Amino acid sequence: MAQKSKFPQVVIIGGGFAGLEVAKQLADQPVDVLMLDKHNYHTFQPLLYQVATGSLESESIAFSLRKNFSGQKNFRFRIAEVSGIDLEENIVKTDVGDIAYDYLVIATGSTTNFFGNKEIEQYAMPMKSIPEALNLRYLILQNLEEASLKTTKEEKEPYLTFVLVGAGPTGVELAGALAELRNHILERDYPELGKEHMKVYLVDFLPKVLGPFSDEGSAAAKKFLTGMGVEVLLNVKVESYDGEEIKFEGGKTIKTRNVIWSAGVMGVVPDGISKDVIERGNRISVDSINRIKGSENVFAIGDVAAMISDETPKGHPGVAQVAIQQGMLAGKNIIRLIKGEPTEPFKYNDKGSLATIGRNKAIADLGKIKFQGFFAWLIWMFVHLVSLLGFRNKVIVFINWIGNYLANNGGSRLIIRRFKREELPKKDRQLAKAD
Amino acid sequence: MAQKSKFPQVVIIGGGFAGLEVAKQLADQPVDVLMLDKHNYHTFQPLLYQVATGSLESESIAFSLRKNFSGQKNFRFRIAEVSGIDLEENIVKTDVGDIAYDYLVIATGSTTNFFGNKEIEQYAMPMKSIPEALNLRYLILQNLEEASLKTTKEEKEPYLTFVLVGAGPTGVELAGALAELRNHILERDYPELGKEHMKVYLVDFLPKVLGPFSDEGSAAAKKFLTGMGVEVLLNVKVESYDGEEIKFEGGKTIKTRNVIWSAGVMGVVPDGISKDVIERGNRISVDSINRIKGSENVFAIGDVAAMISDETPKGHPGVAQVAIQQGMLAGKNIIRLIKGEPTEPFKYNDKGSLATIGRNKAIADLGKIKFQGFFAWLIWMFVHLVSLLGFRNKVIVFINWIGNYLANNGGSRLIIRRFKREELPKKDRQLAKAD
Numbered sequence: 001m002a003q004k005s006k007f008p009q010v011v012i013i014g015g016g017f018a019g020l021e022v023a024k025q026l027a028d029q030p031v032d033v034l035m036l037d038k039h040n041y042h043t044f045q046p047l048l049y050q051v052a053t054g055s056l057e058s059e060s061i062a063f064s065l066r067k068n069f070s071g072q073k074n075f076r077f078r079i080a081e082v083s084g085i086d087l088e089e090n091i092v093k094t095d096v097g098d099i100a101y102d103y104l105v106i107a108t109g110s111t112t113n114f115f116g117n118k119e120i121e122q123y124a125m126p127m128k129s130i131p132e133a134l135n136l137r138y139l140i141l142q143n144l145e146e147a148s149l150k151t152t153k154e155e156k157e158p159y160l161t162f163v164l165v166g167a168g169p170t171g172v173e174l175a176g177a178l179a180e181l182r183n184h185i186l187e188r189d190y191p192e193l194g195k196e197h198m199k200v201y202l203v204d205f206l207p208k209v210l211g212p213f214s215d216e217g218s219a220a221a222k223k224f225l226t227g228m229g230v231e232v233l234l235n236v237k238v239e240s241y242d243g244e245e246i247k248f249e250g251g252k253t254i255k256t257r258n259v260i261w262s263a264g265v266m267g268v269v270p271d272g273i274s275k276d277v278i279e280r281g282n283r284i285s286v287d288s289i290n291r292i293k294g295s296e297n298v299f300a301i302g303d304v305a306a307m308i309s310d311e312t313p314k315g316h317p318g319v320a321q322v323a324i325q326q327g328m329l330a331g332k333n334i335i336r337l338i339k340g341e342p343t344e345p346f347k348y349n350d351k352g353s354l355a356t357i358g359r360n361k362a363i364a365d366l367g368k369i370k371f372q373g374f375f376a377w378l379i380w381m382f383v384h385l386v387s388l389l390g391f392r393n394k395v396i397v398f399i400n401w402i403g404n405y406l407a408n409n410g411g412s413r414l415i416i417r418r419f420k421r422e423e424l425p426k427k428d429r430q431l432a433k434a435d
Numbered sequence: 436m437a438q439k440s441k442f443p444q445v446v447i448i449g450g451g452f453a454g455l456e457v458a459k460q461l462a463d464q465p466v467d468v469l470m471l472d473k474h475n476y477h478t479f480q481p482l483l484y485q486v487a488t489g490s491l492e493s494e495s496i497a498f499s500l501r502k503n504f505s506g507q508k509n510f511r512f513r514i515a516e517v518s519g520i521d522l523e524e525n526i527v528k529t530d531v532g533d534i535a536y537d538y539l540v541i542a543t544g545s546t547t548n549f550f551g552n553k554e555i556e557q558y559a560m561p562m563k564s565i566p567e568a569l570n571l572r573y574l575i576l577q578n579l580e581e582a583s584l585k586t587t588k589e590e591k592e593p594y595l596t597f598v599l600v601g602a603g604p605t606g607v608e609l610a611g612a613l614a615e616l617r618n619h620i621l622e623r624d625y626p627e628l629g630k631e632h633m634k635v636y637l638v639d640f641l642p643k644v645l646g647p648f649s650d651e652g653s654a655a656a657k658k659f660l661t662g663m664g665v666e667v668l669l670n671v672k673v674e675s676y677d678g679e680e681i682k683f684e685g686g687k688t689i690k691t692r693n694v695i696w697s698a699g700v701m702g703v704v705p706d707g708i709s710k711d712v713i714e715r716g717n718r719i720s721v722d723s724i725n726r727i728k729g730s731e732n733v734f735a736i737g738d739v740a741a742m743i744s745d746e747t748p749k750g751h752p753g754v755a756q757v758a759i760q761q762g763m764l765a766g767k768n769i770i771r772l773i774k775g776e777p778t779e780p781f782k783y784n785d786k787g788s789l790a791t792i793g794r795n796k797a798i799a800d801l802g803k804i805k806f807q808g809f810f811a812w813l814i815w816m817f818v819h820l821v822s823l824l825g826f827r828n829k830v831i832v833f834i835n836w837i838g839n840y841l842a843n844n845g846g847s848r849l850i851i852r853r854f855k856r857e858e859l860p861k862k863d864r865q866l867a868k869a870d
Contacts, residue, residue, distance in 0.1 A: 040848075040850050041849045057494040064847055134851070145475070149513070188505045189499070399830055403826075403830075412498070412502070414475065415476075417566055
């Protein structure tokens with residue numbers, strides 16, 4: 001598998017925001033680049049929730065990794081599942097064979113954290129990948145179909161009750177999209193159902209929505225959500241969910257077939273990394289240039305890395321901006337190491353945060369400049385469009401957004417493959433997971 | 436489930452070209468319409484091959500049935516699998532309960548016919564639905580990935596050899612698309628592979644490609660295909676395929692991991708229809724207004740119907756135009772029957788045939804007017820665009836076609852879910868079938 005070449009081989013695990021930037025920086029440099037990913041595409045995670053609610057096609061937020069780098073001569077790609085890393089021998093073990101590296105970049109990102117609650121993990125839906133977002137879409141749509149077969153309010157309600165656990169950007173954006181589904185689409189597409197049957201709850205154990213945002217932005221988001229009919233439950237901790245009923249500490253319960261879990265993430269750490277360098281949130285502890293502590297040639301960047309320092313005692317936030325900036329710097333520093341030049345430490349340039357709640361409603365916290373509403377919504381759309389990989393994806397997402405805006409009908413809502421929720425307990429989440 | 440209403444209930448099984456037209460004709464008429472389909476969308480089958488080769492997203496050739504009829508007050512929809520029909524009791528049995536009808540329209544279409552060869556059915560890929568087209572795409576792309584891991588020509592070739600059995604429009608269009616993949620994309624996306632490793636065979640037991648077309652059109656199609664590097668094997672019958680090697684009568688064999696079967700179709704007939712009214716190709720024998728022979732209130736239309744007469748001794752061809760025209764007439768005749776007016780017999784208005792082979796290459800047989808090449812290709816695109824359901828689908832497909840034409844890169848080629856071919860023999864085709 002290894003390239004026969006006089007150049008050092010840089011292996012990048014993961015084609016997310018972080019991995020992409022490393023590979024880009026290494027173009028036209030005296031290295032061979034090999035990227036591994038279990039999918040053959042990059043996923044634009046910020047728009048996954050629109051795939052889940054059916055307003056965007058899955059393929060318009062994904063982009064072929066081979067195609068993206070087809071002009072880069074020193075780039076190779078493999079679909080591969082990494083089973084482990086041998087840091088002594090400088091080898092990555094995968095389902096397509098062992099791969100030797102001179103420099104390794106671990107950019108494996110994060111996955112949903114159920115905090116060890118197996119029951120919740122079994123019944124609640126995560127949304128961190130395109131297959132997961134599609135499974136969620138199919139579950140939502142199938143439950144609308146199920147509800148339309150029932151006759152009484154009591155029978156219908158569990159299928160039409162949505163509980164979103166975790167009020168970060170994912171939970172907030174999904175709550176807004178589901179509220180729009182109820183307010184504008186439900187009765188038009190499902191004449192058997194009424195708005196009054198559908199409920200959307202947004203739940204968090206923190207006292208505010210959009211935790212890391214400014215108080216002003218957070219308050220505005222809550223106001224937008226309640227205005228659209230979302231019930232926001234704060235300071236509330238989930239105790240259990242058995243697929244039928246979610247229980248909260250203090251005794252409150254809600255009957256629901258739809259629990260969506262975005263309450264936490266954890267790093268995806270390959271086998272072979274010592275437990276000694278694992279920090280809170282299952283992240284790999286790295287030095288100031290994102291090298292794994294104790295290693296000379298292995299980097300961890302993006303969501304899977306924790307750069308703990310006096311300035312950042314909890315590491316950096318798990319957002320695209322951090323991943324992109326760490327990827328760019330890691331690429332540059334690998335070249336510097338090869339050339340024997342001094343490396344540069346990472347310094348995060350926080351450009352601010354954006355979140356959207358629905359039509360004409362978004363929150364912008366751009367440093368000291370904070371605003372909410374229509375203009376923030378335009379900025380949100382612009383920033384997401386320019387960040388999407390691929391000109392055609394940009395055009396297609398843009399057309400979909402214009403179409404959704406004008407027709408107010410939220411996209412196509414297709415169940416391409418039926419999702420068998422009842423198989424979940426048996427199949428140990430395999431079904432809901434990646435493939 | 437049955438509507439409480441004073442109007443007769445018309446149940447339509449299937450939301451394909453035929454079923455759609457029936458429902459449309461019944462708008463604003465004194466009937467209640469209930470459509471059943473196992474998917475919640477209409478599939479535009481003529482473009483399935485572009486989904487299979489990754490140039491179109493699956494959702495841009497599908498359209499939500501609920502959304503399509505959301506403005507039609509007397510229309511209801513159910514996702515349902517029909518298990519049988521009780522013609523005595525006027526009941527359709529489904530996985531969501533028994534459904535009573537006053538008039539029934541069977542518009543269940545056709546599925547791939549493997550002519551009883553279980554081994555071929557197990558290993559060859561069909562392409563009659565969106566899930567099947569996606570499975571085929573994933574298989575093709577995964578085999579390109581597999582080939583890129585192999586080192587010798589002998590190891591690579593079975594993964595890069597494509598045998599299309601059946602040289603009707605589906606086989607011809609797929610052969611053209613695969614030839615373009617080889618000629619323009621393969622080496623760009625897969626630097627490990629060379630054009631010389633990839634082979635596309637188009638096989639038919641008839642002496643010509645595009646059997647029902649004019650000799651002129653058929654000859655032009657063959658010339659286009661061979662010019663693009665497709666090996667066209669005519670007068671050849673497949674004997675067996677074990678997943679590794681396809682054998683033809685006479686002894687010729689080809690080592691291939693990709694056999695795509697479009698050599699025949701057969702009607703999808705629900706249980707409860709007497710064997711006495713089943714014609715060749717598993718189609719239901721109907722009278723001149725598409726009623727099942729011997730029934731007063733049950734119609735069969737489109738691919739599942741065989742209207743045998745002196746004029747049409749084999750019934751009508753299984754094409755969209757027949758389905759659309761029979762659907763329109765069935766809708767009108769149901770109203771006439773209800774009103775006690777005389778019905779009108781079906782008369783097929785053949786508007787001609789179109790098939791495309793690739794960029795600037797198509798065949799048009801429009802009655803006495805026959806032409807091939809660039810202008811036929813423009814007509815092909817125009818006809819397919821206007822026939823697609825949904826304004827947004829038209830725009831998105833159009834943009835994709837322009838993009839593919841300008842960049843000559845054939846779309847996005849994503850493997851959203853991995854397809855486990857090795858599970859095929861064990862899973863009895865469940866995996867490759869609908870879900």
